[in-house]
Amino acid sequence: MTDQTFADADEVAHDAAFPETVEAIRTRRSGHNFxxxxxxxxxxxxxxxxxxxxxxxxxxxxxxxxxxxxxxxxxxxxxxxxxxxxxxxxxxxxxxxxxxxxPERNAERVYREWAEAGRITEEDAEERIEQAMESExxxxxxxxxxxxxxxxxxxxxxxxxxxxxxxxxxxxxxxxxxxxxxxxxxxxxxxxxxxxxGEEVERLPRRGVDEVLHVDEY
Ligand SMILES: Cc1cc2nc3c(=O)[nH]c(=O)nc-3n(C[C@H](O)[C@H](O)[C@H](O)COP(=O)(O)O)c2cc1C
Structure with missing residues (x-):
């Protein structure tokens, strides 16, 4: 496989608008040492x-x-x-x-917020609330x-x-x-x-982008 299996912390994209966010995503671990x-x-x-x-x-x-x-x-x-x-x-x-x-529990409040913000009509909100109340x-x-x-x-x-x-x-x-x-x-x-x-055991490799990315069809 030609692709890198995983970007380590030192490969973080510092040209990103929020580089620390990218760093956080790439360095996050599931901790077992609390x-x-x-x-x-x-x-x-x-x-x-x-x-x-x-x-x-x-x-x-x-x-x-x-x-x-x-x-x-x-x-x-x-x-x-x-x-x-x-x-x-x-x-x-x-x-x-x-x-x-x-969606039932929050539907009334949330759809009314959409309507109050002018993002959907009052009628649309009512219809969505009704649908939510009946949803399986x-x-x-x-x-x-x-x-x-x-x-x-x-x-x-x-x-x-x-x-x-x-x-x-x-x-x-x-x-x-x-x-x-x-x-x-x-x-x-x-x-x-x-x-x-303290420290965690080393992270296991990730599947590479070439392996998991499918463009336009699988
Ligand atoms: C759906 C799911 C279930 C998981 N279950 C457990 C679990 O029961 N116990 C545990 O210690 N870690 C669990 N994990 C953590 C994974 O083992 C961990 O995410 C994976 O090994 C990759 O390591 P990383 O998160 O440090 O990158 C789980 C993660 C996911 C997403």
């Missing part, structure tokens, strides 16, 4: 969630919620539900990102939107010098029950987040 004696502050946690909410979402519906588990006993239970992944305990905070399976649950809608919010959260944590790891090796049905997640949502990802405990 400082077990330190937790992310509540203030910073709020900022991470704020950054997550700047993710794009279908029609700006923002169909996501973030459930932070910080209590030691409750975190122990979450570690069990993550099949014993101990780095979650060391991280000190587990954030479950849920996605709404229908769609896991893809939930997963697509919540995943984008998750990546923002991960990048924000990295930009703030924290470690954050997305976790899918989790009994999500158990998590939904444990956290009392409403029926119109699905837990999409569990994020372990906390201060760094």
């Amino acid at each position: 400082d077990p004696d330190e937790d992310v502050s509540e203030e910073t946690l709020r900022e991470l969630v704020r950054d997550a909410t700047y993710a794009p979402s279908a029609f700006n519906l923002q169909p996501w919620e973030f459930i932070a588990v910080r209590d030691d006993e409750r975190l122990d239970r979450l570690v069990e539900l993550a099949y014993g992944q101990e780095h979650l305990r060391d991280a000190g905070t587990g954030v479950v990102v849920t996605g709404h399976t229908t 649950p769609d896991r893809e809608f939930a997963v697509r939107n919540a995943s984008l919010a998750t990546e923002n959260f991960l990048l924000s944590a990295h930009a703030r010098g924290l470690k954050a790891t997305p976790m899918g090796g989790v009994d999500f049905d158990g998590v939904a029950e444990f956290l009392d997640i409403p029926d119109d949502q699905v837990p999409v990802v569990l994020i372990a987040v906390g201060p760094s405990g």
Whole structure:
């Protein structure tokens, strides 16, 4: 394969309009080495969630919620539900990102905002609200939107010098029950987040651009 497998930090595109953003994207890691004696502050946690909410979402519906588990006993239970992944305990905070399976929950407010901003007509807003109220649950809608919010959260944590790891090796049905997640949502990802405990093992290579980029057809 002729293509580079991955751009390292020192290959960052310094000609980019936001070079530090590119650097953050390329140096982000899923951390497993957390400082077990330190937790992310509540203030910073709020900022991470704020950054997550700047993710794009279908029609700006923002169909996501973030459930932070910080209590030691409750975190122990979450570690069990993550099949014993101990780095979650060391991280000190587990954030479950849920996605709404229908646009229903926020539709009225959001479509009215579109109409008030003059971006759609009042009639269009009413029609969309009505459609949203009748829409069938769609896991893809939930997963697509919540995943984008998750990546923002991960990048924000990295930009703030924290470690954050997305976790899918989790009994999500158990998590939904444990956290009392409403029926119109699905837990999409569990994020372990906390201060760094030091170095990580070397990152594994990425598939090259020549391999993954398909132009005009597959
Ligand atoms: C959908 C998904 C599920 C993952 N599940 C876990 C997990 O259960 N536990 C874990 O430690 N890391 C998990 N990861 C992190 C991956 O192992 C990691 O992203 C991958 O090895 C690449 O490493 P990097 O993120 O450091 O670049 C998951 C990542 C994704 C996107």
